[in-house]
Amino acid sequence: MNYDVVVAGGRVAGSIFAYHAAKKGLRVIVAEKNPEIGVPVQCAGGVSDSFFRSMDIKPLPEFTYTRIRAAAINSPSGARIITENPIIRGYTIERKVFDRYLALRAAEAGADITVNTRVEGLLLDEGSVTGVNLRGPDGSRDVRCRMVIAADGISSRVARMAGLDTRFRPEDICSCAQYEMVGVDVEDDMMEFYFGSQVAPSGYLWVFPRGDGKANIGLGMRRRSCSERGPLHYLKRFTEGMGYQRTEFVAGAVPVGGPVEKTYTDGILVVGDAAGQVDPLTGGGIHIAAECAKIAADVSADAIESDRTDSEFLSEYQRRWYDKIGRNLKRSLKYRRVLDDLGDDELDQLIGSLEGKDLSSISKISLLKALREYPSIIKILKEML
Template sequence: MLERKSFDKYLALRAAEAGADVLTMSMAKDLIFREGSVGGVVFRCPDGVQEVECGMVIAADGVQSSIARKAGLETGFRPGEICSCVQYEAAGLDVDPETMEFYFGSRFAPSGYLWVFPKGEGRANVGLGVRRKNCSERGPLSYLNRFMEDRGFKRIEFNAGAVPVCGPVKRTFTDGLLVVGDAAGQVDPLTGGGIHVAAECAKIAGEVAAEAIESGRVDGKFLSRYEIRWRKKVGKNLERSLRFRKILDGLSDEELDSLLRSLEGKDLSSISKISLLRILKNYPSILRTLRDML
């Protein structure tokens, strides 16, 4: 389990060592345009509003990217397409340090799941993600607090955020700008995991940006190769995960329990399509969903 605070600081350190200027306590507010192409950023910092011109911009400003939208790209998500996530770091836990725990169902996390990720020394990340339209209580924190109280976990840190789980946005490039990570919806719709997907796409974005600057071509036609490459690399996996998530959305708690019991003790990596269909024949709702999707 990554120590996210240390991980982010490590990335900033590596960037600075490579020559980047890291601006703390600063927020991008607007874009600078040159002849219709993005050519810089307006940002607010402790010294006031500043501007920086550049060859091109990479927008990695998270879900509902305002920077990409200022460039004319549609990066908004509807409430039902976003997972509300809350997490505590907990201490004094008696948990298996080699086992990750997952809890599903409407009692724990409607249209999502709850997790316990051990970090050693009796600590763990305990959190959940739910789509708000399916919450029957005040919100995701009420589900998490109830779980923490039932288990007697002690809270030592709290984090919250939003994760897009409907697949990527339709377009991730325009003249002078690329969109990466949560801002582009580059998140696994089934698990809500985004770091590994974003890392793959960010590497491609960096390569394309370098090619664009070196060739003097930052127009959308040239930058479209970014979208072609990342969709080839991770696009099919994201589409498949979205289909699986939609199947799980259609299951009741009882059907989900029965399905998991039927898979108990089986090597999931070795299950063939034929054997999977034999298992699913007992679950008409899943078969109906599959039929509608195909």
């Protein structure tokens, strides 16, 4: 069968693209190389209310664990700020179930889904995509299509096959390690974040509750040299002696250097982690991947309807997603770089000076006033605010 679009990758970006494209009447097939959608998990599962609102998805009990209302930020020496800012509100979710839910939703909208099937190559005619080569359990087959969506995760091979540069510099990749643990003493509605060179150098450690004493405890860090210890070392150190039981281990990498320069070319759009569409400060990518996938579906439908799958027409995708989230990603990258330069003492000063204050209502001026004894922190905040 011929398709309008072949999607490489069947997680958040791929399935949300497929859902919206199929709804618009496109013939779509999603090829996922793993035998099961959403497995292995590579996520802590924190998702904001705004994701569910903007994607018109109900936070169903089958994939949500706990309702999140607050976040605690812990400094190296133990100072602690708690924020109940509405942007924190959301859920912890089970990605295994959630990713499968998204794929089924796409299938119900009319997309074909095939697992255990890898996009192995692109079929090109004078530089334009005319199809893909798929490799699955029954061998290899060519599928004709008019467009390909590279939703194949960090450092997308599929986009690189089309000549796009989707590589990230090693210092812009956050390596993560996470345990699912039981018997954890954590409040069900609060995410905990820990900073400092002893806990997570050039990154942070998280504790995301899953209810009934279960939690995802993980950390992400950018390694600046090969001799530096990796995230697993710090994760073991943090959790050792706490008496919690480990029930799952997750490892993964997140691109945190901002998006790749070009996310389209003739017949191809790049979406999600593949395009570096991740918040560089938090490493959160679910909401951003989803927004960009929706935009990609709109542009693909227009391109196919007007028989214009050339690079010039598809540049509209980059313009639209950049308009929507480009500025936020740039600002987050700037914040991340500022935080990179903070030593433990400055983190202590910054977090300590805000302890006990209501962060959701604090104004920029009162924040700067409260910090007047710390000129170095004021300098940092002025860059951030």
